[in-house]
Amino acid sequence: MTNRRSFITNVAGLAAASCLPGTVFAQAAAPAPASTEATFARIQRTKTLRIGAVRGAAPYYNKDLASGEWGGFMIDFAKSLAASLNVKLDITETTWGNSVLDLQTHKIDLFFGMNPTPARREVIGFSEPLFQNAFTIVSKKEYKTWAxxxxxxxxxxxxxxxxxxxxxxxxxxxxxxVRLEKADDATLALQTGRVDAQVLVWLLSLNVLKKNPSLGKMYVPMPLEATSTNLGLPKEDDKTWAETVNKWIVAERTAGKIKPTVLSNLQKFSGVKPEDVPPQIPL
Structure with missing residues (x-):
């Protein structure tokens, strides 16, 4: 189980990732191997899907220190995709910062939970959105609109x-x-009264409030503002892999699997119940 500082520090760079949230800085393109095999062809040949995962980022990713087993809703999604392809899942530990480079150098085939910023689109590919991560406000005072x-x-x-x-x-x-280095610094500023509110995507807001209810409440100002949570892919001319991933996303969404996968892991790792999620939050 991760502590609040570790969770927020690691996950805030997602953005999205998370989702969670993504940084605005460009990353220089890394040279690909001289004769790079198309990703989908390599997966079919080796019968292995390689993904990156981040330690200490529950409910997105979580590595059990005792068993070494990975969990979290991104891992559950990866297992579902691997099963649909009838291949085994190979998980490589990485960081939010290194995940782009891992995709550029074809070290991994996929990274779950990445915001497709223009800078990132220059160097890697992206799937269609897996789900929308709405922006919220944590504060003691209610704010009904962004205005x-x-x-x-x-x-x-x-x-x-x-x-x-x-x-x-x-x-x-x-x-x-008030711009601070990390999301937990912003939370501390709210806790000490230096600011009136903190902006976080809803997954982070609920997690922070579960650990420190004295911060106030989570509000969803209107009109709804959200960032997409996508899958990062190697950038390549052959679009078979991207098309395959997008078809899987459509199938998961059609089967109604996205929301329960996210919410079950949120409850398991953060103690946030499904009824804690406001109905206006899209998933």
Whole structure:
């Protein structure tokens, strides 16, 4: 089980990832091997799907320290995809920062939970959205709309360079935005009263409030603002792998598997119950 600092520090760079949130900085393209085999062809030949996973990022990813087993909803999704391809799943430990390079150099075939920023699209490919990760506010005061926050007297904390930062800068340019190094620094600023609110995607908001209810409540200001959570892929001319992944996403969504997979892991690793999720949150 990870502590709050580890969870927020690691996951806030997603963005998305998470989803979770993604950084705005470009990453230089890494040279691919001289004769790179198409990803889907390699998966068929080796009967192995290689993914990257991040330690200490539950409920997205979680590695049990005793058994070495991986869990989390991104792992569950990866297992489902591998089963649909009738191949085994090979999990390589990586970091949010290294995952792009791992895809560029074909070290992995897929990374679950990446926001498709323009900079990233220059160097890797992306699937269609797996789900939408709505932006929320954690605060003691209720904010019903983003316009309510878009005032100079309202101080909003964000982790600098994240999708939280990008969104609030665009939507609330008149607010006083306090940019801090990490998401847990922004949470501390809220806890100590330096700011009025913190912007987080809903998965992070619920997790933070479960561990520290004194921060206030999670609010979903309207109109809804969200970032997509996608799968990162190697960038290649052969589109067979991307098409295969997108077909799997459609099948999972049609079968209604996305929401229960996310919510069951959120409850397992963070103690957040399905009824804690507001109905206006898309999944």
């Amino acid at each position: 309510d926050l878009n005032k100079p007297e309202v101080k909003i904390a964000v982790d600098i360079g994240s999708s939280h930062d990008q969104m609030i800068s665009r939507v609330c340019p008149n607010a006083t935005i």
